[in-house]
Amino acid sequence: MKLLTRYILKEHFLPFLYALLIVIFLLFTNFLLRAVDRFLGKGLPIDIILEYLLLNTAWIIALAAPVAVLVATLMAFGRFAEDNEITALRSSGVSFTRILWPALTFSILVAVPLMMFNNTVLPHMNHNARMLARDIYRKRPDLNVEAGYFIDDLPQYSFIVKGKKGDRYQDVHIYGKDRTVTQTSIRAEEATFRPLDDAILVTLYDGEIHEVEVTNYQNYRRIIFDRHRIIIPAEDLTLQRRETGSRSDREMTLNMIHEKISGYSERVSAIEERIEKEFEFNFPDTPIPPTMEDLIIMVKNQKEIEKEETISDPNRPISKSQDLENLSMRVRTDYQMIAGYERSINRYTVEIHKKFSLPSACIVFVLVGAPLGIMTRKGGFFTAIIFSFGFVLLYYLFLIGGEEMADRNYLHGAIAMWMPNIVLGAVGIVMTYQATRERTVFQLPSSRKKGKKHSK
Structure with missing residues (x-):
């Protein structure tokens, strides 16, 4: 049995490496094509460009590893079935569960380090990549404003915007941080942010200012404006190379x-x-x-x-x-x-569970890929890629949809992030159960027809 375990692990290892490199190459190429415009005309040295590209490989690895596990499982079990090795093992009394266990072990060996990677290396590399991008775009500090997130970098104000249309931000809410005397809140339909030498000029359109004394709630003032300007000091936001700074949810441990x-x-x-x-x-x-x-x-x-x-x-x-x-x-x-x-x-809760749900997809993909590889009876790389693309597309549609619903408070972050694993995991368990119940290797209908013609 130890020999069988080593054999199955070996059959997964090389396809996993090949698939990982190819998927990384495809994702990296796509990223490079989208990022090349950011470097044109900037006069950046080659080491800065290479550093920026290297920092962005972290999230590519996090996405590519589960896909590579699925491709490796499809290739390994497809070849086992095509060479009748599954049939020989089943005839020798080896259960499908015993055959599947080394593949599950391999997926766990990939998933656990990937979880650690997502919680340690990935946040810091994402943060450093954004900080470097901030250097590259140091004349565009307004790019640091993300819709749907509170911006707490400014010394006197915190604010949140709901969206952006053209060069104007939509539905802007600004709250004063100094509440020792007066509590101030501002809401505007639209706003623009323009950098000055040592400040940011915020121009607000069609809004209201609400002011109330902290010690006496009866002293309340409401101001309606068509246009209002605020100059916000931004000494702490100077765009320089640094190791620390404000982090988004994907840049946090x-x-x-x-x-x-x-x-x-x-x-x-x-x-x-x-x-x-x-x-x-x-x-x-x-x-x-x-x-x-x-x-x-x-x-x-x-x-x-x-x-x-x-x-x-x-x-x-x-x-x-x-x-x-x-x-x-x-x-x-x-x-x-x-x-x-x-x-x-809720958005931060989504990020917590994403650090674990995405690596756990490695295990789910084995449960789906092993019986599917036997059904196709093809161990070719391109066959595995085609089937992997379909399941990965389905998985990420669930993941993106769940994240969107969680961001809008329609779903709890845990449910949104684990739902793809639960759904595809249930499908994989049903397929695996069917495989354990079959005396002979089950096949797709097209494969059965070909087998009958060949036997004649």
Whole structure:
């Protein structure tokens, strides 16, 4: 049995290396064609270009390894079936599960180091690649703005944008960090970011500014503008080569992500506490609505009551109605901040599970590839590539779709990232179970017809 295990492992090793190199070459070529325009006319030395290309091979390896495992499994078991080695082993009393076990062992030997790679090497190389890209584009600091993520690099403000159309960012929310005296929040339909020598000029269009004193919530001011400019100091964002800096979710290790999630959770708790205090002041006997929609309805109903009381008693002060209007504006902004932080938390949760779900696809691909290779009875490289392309395409469609739904808070990050493995894993288990139940090697219908003609 040890000889059989070594033999099956050897049959997987070389096809895996060949497939890994070819898939890396294909992905790298595609990346190079897309990245070449970034270097044209920049006058960059060759060592900087090579460093940038090398740093970007990390994510290519992370994607290529599971595909290479699938190709190797299809080739190995396809050749075993084509040479009737599977039939000979089954006739000798060796179960299909015993034949499959070395392949599963091989996939685990690939998956475990890949998990470590995704948590250690990959984040740092992704970060260094982005930092180097920032040097290359040092005259374009606005490229650091990513839709859907809070930008916390600036010393005085944090902001988030929902999208970008042309050179303008859409649905921009800006929050002041200095809350010792006044809490400031700004929302604009559109905005542009233009770099200055030591600052960033933000031009906002069609928006509102909300200001409220931290020590006295009654002092509230709302400003509506068609166009508004903010000059943000950017000394900390000078585009120089450096090892540290702000990291996106794909540039973080598990510890970094957990720390980020904890920070966002603390901010959510602080905002919820502030909402609770405001309601205790304005509605001491009313429970806080669970959602923003319920909150708006409650405030609207209370305003109607205030209006009716004002009509019945013209001499009644109307300051309470105005206070309710201000409260509605403040609470609405707070809930928008909570929703933004929760979306960010879910995105970081997606990245945590992606570090493990993608390497685990190696095991899933063995469960699918082994019985599929026997069904095709072809051990050729191009046959394996064709079948691998179909399953990998299906897998990544599930993965991308799940990530998109998780980013929109439709799915939990764990479900979104593990769903492709669960679905394809279930298919692989069914196919493997069928293989263990068959006395002879099962084949595709076309292969059976050819076998019958040959026997005649």
